[in-house]
Amino acid sequence: MAGGDGANGNGGRHDRHLLRVPADKESDDERRLDRIHKEVEGAFRALRDIDEGVSIFGSARVEEGHRWYELARETAACLTHHGYTVITGGGPGLMEAANRGASEAGGLSVGLNIELPHEQAINPYVNRQYEFHYFFARKLMFVRFARAFVMMPGGFGTLDEMFESLTLIQTHRIQAFPTILVDSEFWDPLLEWIDRGLEDHGLISPGDKELLVVADEPEQVCKHVMRASEVQRQQSEQAAQA
Template identity: 50%
Template sequence: MPNKRRERRQGQAVVRGRLVPSSTHDQRLLARQGPADWVHMDPWRVMRIQAEFVEGFGQLAELPPAVSVFGSARTKEGTPDYDMARDLGAALARAGYAVITGGGPGIMEAGNRGASEAGGISVGLGIELPFEQRMNDYVDLGIEFRYFFVRKTMFVKYSCGFIALPGGFGTLDELFEALTLVQTRKVTSFPVVLMGTEFWGGMLEWIKSSLLDTGKIAPEDMDLIHLTDDVEEAVSIIVEADRARSRQLAEEAEAAAAQDAEPQ
């Protein structure tokens, strides 16, 4: 028989031999002094991640229907892209939607500004970055996140559509995540609108020639993307998709009620 080694149960885990710590979790928790490395360990990070989800869900649960607007933080006030985002925020607010952005400057500020000036609800979901990026002044409800994936969940969960204006890596990341979720039907009736035909046109041509024409995506996948320069058209795409989703839910509820009423 092998030599019996020291053993300790730690929650769902069992550790033996050299992996058995010299002190217990309670001892380290209650110690008045000592290294603070434990707050950076993965099990503790899980608790922080859980707390971020709980905080985000709690703060955003009572929002009215909302649309996520993305674009470059580097866009300056007075430029055509800034003005487009500001007009878009106002138009979405007039249509009854809250506007959710990343809460920073540039396109994000413009979208929040338009919504705020039109009397709508303006939301900013910020992210902790190694460089300073404060929440813009037009945000009514702002939440700062440590983790990108928690923040992304909030953008998608509490939005009924996604509008991307010209932007960089962050905008592309959010755009293709949204497209993947729609393509794989993880979310339903979720329109994806690109505003800026000159900016996005080349990318769409690449998608067609390099992805569609070589069989990497299906022809119907191209229908997931709407391209426009017109603010009112972008908002109407969101509104029509929202109505279609409402009709679908009503039909599903009616079908379920009819099935329940059938004699067993």
């Protein structure tokens, strides 16, 4: 969703150019650094009033009428009713469903769109948008302005965002930041692989899997997010008093 699983692995052309070694490397790097700086600075300005955001990820391929579409829509509406801003990648599928739920509930519905070779049009339920050229700048904003990640069923893009959030939590870059997997039937095989393929072989620490929480209903998602928000607020107050 926010990760854009409909990109078919093509990636952004600006990211490809960034990784290519140009003939005039120094001047080319300076030009790109300037563009990256402007993009990140502009995104911070556009989103700086968001205090209680939740980034929702999932497949761009799921259409209206599918139970996952309705689940994303209802989850976003629930979060909006509890005072949260919904942030997605702004595209179709479950991104659209989440933006739709937030918009219909009268909330701020944010879309962080990415420029792709096959253009991804912003969905009609976004009421604030920002356009990115670089994937890494966009991913920074998903984390910076969110209290939690909500992972609807999705493909490589969704998994990318999920594992990045786990890495940030595991390395203590972010704290009390729930990664909520919605629809246990979909996610159970992955959790089983984490158990047998990672934890049983000692590749992750015991209890690392507990960084992931599972929910099947919108209200369960909201409870997880609200609980984490309260912990985050307490941590901020303690840090301010230190």
